[in-house]
Amino acid sequence: MRYRRRGLDIASHALLILALIAFCLPVWLAITAATHDQASLYTGTAPLWFGSEGLGNFRAVLTEPVGRLGTDVTRLLLNSTVMALGIAVGKIAIAILAAYAIVFFRFPLRRLCFWLIFITLMLPVEVRIMPTYKVAADLGLLNSYVGLILPLIASATATFLFRQFYLTVPPELLEAARVDGAGPWRFLRDILLPLSKTNIAALFVIMFLYGWNQYLWPLLITTESDHMTIVVSLKRLLSSADNLVPWQTVMATALLAMLPPVAVIVLMQRYFVKGLVDAEK
Amino acid sequence: MATLRLNALRKTYPNGVTALHGADLEIADGELIVVVGPSGCGKSTLLRMLAGLESISDGELAIDGRRVNDLEPAERDIAMVFQNYALYPHMSVADNMGYALKNRGVPKAERRRRVEETARLIGLEDLLDRRPKQLSGGQRQRVAMGRAIVREPRVFLFDEPLSNLDAKLRVQMRLEIRRLQKRLGVTAVYVTHDQVEAMTLADRLVVMNGGRIEQVGTPMHLYARPASRFVAGFIGSPAMNFLNARLDARLGGDILTLPCGTRLASPIPASGEAKTVCLGIRPEHLAVVPEGDVIDGDLSVRVELVEPLGADTLVHARLDGQDDLVVARIDGIRAVAEGDSLTLRPDPGRLHLFDPETGQRLAPMEPECQHSTCPA
Numbered sequence: 316m317r318y319r320r321r322g323l324d325i326a327s328h329a330l331l332i333l334a335l336i337a338f339c340l341p342v343w344l345a346i347t348a349a350t351h352d353q354a355s356l357y358t359g360t361a362p363l364w365f366g367s368e369g370l371g372n373f374r375a376v377l378t379e380p381v382g383r384l385g386t387d388v389t390r391l392l393l394n395s396t397v398m399a400l401g402i403a404v405g406k407i408a409i410a411i412l413a414a415y416a417i418v419f420f421r422f423p424l425r426r427l428c429f430w431l432i433f434i435t436l437m438l439p440v441e442v443r444i445m446p447t448y449k450v451a452a453d454l455g456l457l458n459s460y461v462g463l464i465l466p467l468i469a470s471a472t473a474t475f476l477f478r479q480f481y482l483t484v485p486p487e488l489l490e491a492a493r494v495d496g497a498g499p500w501r502f503l504r505d506i507l508l509p510l511s512k513t514n515i516a517a518l519f520v521i522m523f524l525y526g527w528n529q530y531l532w533p534l535l536i537t538t539e540s541d542h543m544t545i546v547v548s549l550k551r552l553l554s555s556a557d558n559l560v561p562w563q564t565v566m567a568t569a570l571l572a573m574l575p576p577v578a579v580i581v582l583m584q585r586y587f588v589k590g591l592v593d594a595e596k
Numbered sequence: 597m598a599t600l601r602l603n604a605l606r607k608t609y610p611n612g613v614t615a616l617h618g619a620d621l622e623i624a625d626g627e628l629i630v631v632v633g634p635s636g637c638g639k640s641t642l643l644r645m646l647a648g649l650e651s652i653s654d655g656e657l658a659i660d661g662r663r664v665n666d667l668e669p670a671e672r673d674i675a676m677v678f679q680n681y682a683l684y685p686h687m688s689v690a691d692n693m694g695y696a697l698k699n700r701g702v703p704k705a706e707r708r709r710r711v712e713e714t715a716r717l718i719g720l721e722d723l724l725d726r727r728p729k730q731l732s733g734g735q736r737q738r739v740a741m742g743r744a745i746v747r748e749p750r751v752f753l754f755d756e757p758l759s760n761l762d763a764k765l766r767v768q769m770r771l772e773i774r775r776l777q778k779r780l781g782v783t784a785v786y787v788t789h790d791q792v793e794a795m796t797l798a799d800r801l802v803v804m805n806g807g808r809i810e811q812v813g814t815p816m817h818l819y820a821r822p823a824s825r826f827v828a829g830f831i832g833s834p835a836m837n838f839l840n841a842r843l844d845a846r847l848g849g850d851i852l853t854l855p856c857g858t859r860l861a862s863p864i865p866a867s868g869e870a871k872t873v874c875l876g877i878r879p880e881h882l883a884v885v886p887e888g889d890v891i892d893g894d895l896s897v898r899v900e901l902v903e904p905l906g907a908d909t910l911v912h913a914r915l916d917g918q919d920d921l922v923v924a925r926i927d928g929i930r931a932v933a934e935g936d937s938l939t940l941r942p943d944p945g946r947l948h949l950f951d952p953e954t955g956q957r958l959a960p961m962e963p964e965c966q967h968s969t970c971p972a
Contacts (some may be wrong), residue, residue: 487682490649495696495743496670505695509686 320455347565349373356562372567384540384548388568391545394463395527396575398544401464402526403519410473410518411511415503417469417474418481419489429478436471441531447562448535458542465531466525473518480514516586523579598660598673598750598783599625600646606654607641615641617807618655626781628774632794632830633804640755642804643787647676647753659750670699675744678751680760683728683743690715690724693743700859716748718776734765741773745780752777752784758793769798772809791831795819825955828876828948834910836876840952844870852947856915860893863947864958873958876948879910882924885939893944897922899936902918904928913938 344558351366372409416422417429426493440447447466456462476516484507493504533544540548549572552565600623604916606708607616631639644650646657657665664672669722674735675696683692686825690711697707706719715721718738728736737757744752754773758766774797788794794801795815803818803826811823815831822828828836841852843866850862860875864937877950897913900921904910910934911924932938949958 356816483623485682487678487680488684490647490669491676491678491682491684492695493649494647494669494674494676496699497695506684507684512686 345566345570348562349570351563359571372563376564376567382552382561384551386540388571391548392571394542395544397460398463399523399526402467403522405464405468406470406473406522407518409468410470410477412577413474414481415476415480420461432474444531448480458537458539462536467532480511516583519550520580520583524576527576544563598647599623600783601658604655605645605652605657607645607650608653615807619809621812623783625785628777628784628786628799629796629802630786630788630798631802631804632788632791635789636925638807639787639804643737643753643755646785647674648672655797669915673749674751675747675749677740677744677757679756681740683736683739685728688725688727689720689739690780692739693746694749699874706928712747714742718742733761736763737769754786756788792833803830819922822948823957825874825950832878834879834923836878839920840876841873841875842870843873856918858893858895861944862947872952874950874952876950877942879923879925881943881946882940884926884930885941896939897940899932899934899938902934
């Protein structure tokens with residue numbers, strides 16, 4: 316800090332604290348609300364401290380079928396994890412191979428392939444969701460993990476990012492590998508993949524969150540609770556027309572839905588930091 | 597250990613540009629060939645064709661008598677040292693050196709033994725666990741060398757391997773490369789644009805220009821008997837002086853007349869009528885003549901610039917009444933100042949004459965000598 320002025324210090328700290336409160340208060344309320352019983356939540360004041368239930372609500376949503384959902388949250392978390400992992404891993408694998416082909420191989424219509432991939436960047440899932448649904452339905456993919464993952468598995472963004480990274484790899488590295496007797500697969504496995512470790516980690520986080528937060532597509536393709544994802548279920552829990560909303564259950568479920576993305580970020584962050592400190596270029 | 601034969605090797609790119617117009621060369625077992633030339637002369641293309649990194653458009657390349665035109669780089673059993681070293685950044689020094697062996701399925705223990713043996717040979721024992729980025733430029737250069745040596749290839753290819761090093765390290769590594777290559781006895785092709793590097797390293801030099809091989813020979817042969825004006829100007833530092841002269845027959849000997857009127861005895865006989873030739877004199881073959889000792893054939897010049905190098909001094913001077921600049925390399929202890937008048941005497945036995953149009957040497961070419969000790 317080069318400029319230390321008291322007024323500036325106070326102002327910036329005040330702003331920081333305000334932002335922290337704005338961000339943390341809802342989370343805090345969710346945590347405390349999840350530990351109350353339904354009666355105490357309908358007294359009219361939001362509880363700022365833990366209630367009588369302790370972890371009871373969490374235990375309940377994880378082990379017993381929740382309200383209108385017909386299944387427990389463990390199952391929903393599993394579904395979401397499978398979907399998010401499938402999408403993240405699939406996107407990265409496909410993007411690596413596609414970018415590898417585009418950058419390191421000379422084949423007819425190579426440029427056209429790249430531009431076609433690039434153009435799909437402009438088409439979000441929602442734009443093509445009806446035809447995609449029709450195709451998925453015709454293939455019998457409704458209510459299946461394949462149906463959840465497959466239509467979202469290709470990523471132009473990731474392909475583009477890997478392409479840009481591969482273009483910065485010195486061509487001599489490829490030549491040295493060729494002289495050293497490494498074929499295309501070996502070059503990919505031994506040289507290119509280790510070099511793209513940090514890119515892969517970053518993309519994994521982004522793509523996992525993307526997959527986890529999918530709402531519209533799982534909502535369309537799953538009609539039965541055994542393949543429903545947790546994000547979709549959250550909304551469903553809230554829409555109880557004739558009952559009181561069981562806020563303690565909703566809060567517990569919401570908190571559980573937050574845990575896997577947080578875990579992924581915390582775990583992968585160590586790779587980022589490692590990649591930054593140990594930058595291998 | 598291998599012999600190489602290049603037979604009318606040609607490279608034409610798909611866009612129609614021809615980078616190499618048919619190169620012929622025989623390389624003996626254990627020989628260190630240095631290919632030298634200005635940028636864009638095709639020397640790197642030639643090397644990459646030997647490596648198999650560029651396809652061969654026409655002609656034949658044979659290693660040990662076997663045609664290798666269509667073999668992958670790895671199948672040619674060559675090792676290459678790149679200008680930027682091209683070390684694998686994520687691998688330790690040991691893994692970098694052992695990668696080729698690993699790809700060939702050499703067992704781990706054997707691989708380790710060979711890597712350690714090579715590391716000892718080039719003084720890398722203590723660095724085997726480091727990553728390339730933890731090494732200095734000279735150490736990286738060594739690793740690149742080690743990576744080539746450990747495979748025990750038939751041919752080493754060097755693509756300007758020293759151009760990223762500082763001057764002192766370059767001289768040191770140059771000697772080391774020479775020592776290692778002789779000790780291992782591996783045939784090597786070394787590409788550089790640095791003619792000093794080329795002269796000191798080469799068993800034989802290949803001078804290239806515009807996609808063609810201009811001349812092949814020992815460094816001293818190329819220095820003493822350049823086949824063309826290009827070679828004459830490229831080999832030797834500072835470059836040879838070129839002056840236009842008229843060659844005509846006179847009674848009592850054939851005479852070269854310089855534009856300033858100076859007359860020199862011609863090293864070659866004039867044929868028929870007088871003609872213009874290009875006279876080449878190396879800076880080191882111009883001696884300062886003491887005043888009062890001037891004879892016919894000496895050049896009187898005015899000094900324009902003095903570059904003291906220590907042992908020698910380079911004098912850039914203008915011929916009296918002419919625009920031609922000449923450079924002379926004179927003894928460093930002689931005091932010369934800008935603006936001085938000097939008399940320079942060309943060494944009569946070391947004049948070179950070239951055809952002004954074709955640039956070809958206008959003297960009977962001796963058969964090419966094969967030894968670096970060949971008399972000048």
